[in-house]
Amino acid sequence: MSQGQQIELTSLSVQQLSQLKKQLDSELEHLTSSFQSLRTTQAKFRDCLKSISIGLNPKTADKPLLVPLTSSLYVPGTLASSTHVLVDVGTGFFIEKSTTDATDFYTRKVADLEGSLKELEQILQSKAQNVRVVEEVLRTKVTTGPQSQEAR
Template sequence: MATKERRMDLNDMNPMQLSSIRQQLEAEIEILENSIQSLQNAKMKFNESALAVQRQEEVPNGSQILVPLTGSMYVPALIKDNNEFVVDIGTGYYVQKNTKAANDYFKRKVQFLTEQIEKYAKLTQEKVTAREAIVELLQYRQQTAIAAQQTSSSQQLTKT
């Protein structure tokens, strides 16, 4: 995410500007949270793939298995070599890898996704902190305005 670094004093802003920034922060937080969820889902799939590779080592060559074509349709197949896998590396490309290479690939992907999740989580926390500061300032200003109005009203009542 490309964000511009702009430092502005919140105390110099009017309530409409503060509300606008709060709404923008809320939208950014929602996008970041959705991104984190997508990254976690991808990480889970790579972990499941690594586990499937490990489990496959235990299946003897020549064993008959069912290979899923969809979530509810399978075809029978024979294990020719339990040390060779075809791995989807993205954008329609598949590579044949042995057990060690497949596990290394999935491990690197999980590590990369973990780092991205941590970055997005940190950025999300910064946005949440900024939003909370704006909400607190808006509440403070509202309470100050109410107190000033009550003081003004009570002074007018004492004059009459």
């Protein structure tokens, strides 16, 4: 069904509809999780942009600062350069870039993620609509099921 096949829902049995609903719910949960993960990543990239624009200037070059080692452990340090930063490009690789290049890099990443998030949001809405339709057909079949058997 994920290959784009169209099925007349009213021709399916209650058991098949339940199975289809379970599958759609699972897909919806996975897509929602992916959406949240992308949103979190985008927020981290925005934080990087903010850190570059606010935290790096000639005034902060020799001032002491706290460097995070973990989310709750910081050590004292000083800024080595206010014109160059190390950029995490993925899988543990870091590249030294000028602040301008780093800003461009993170701006592109945020824009790319925004496009992906919009596409994923449309897919999520479509899947949610599919779940609602299947639920409605299932509800109709369940409520009319005993009545149709009594008529026999």
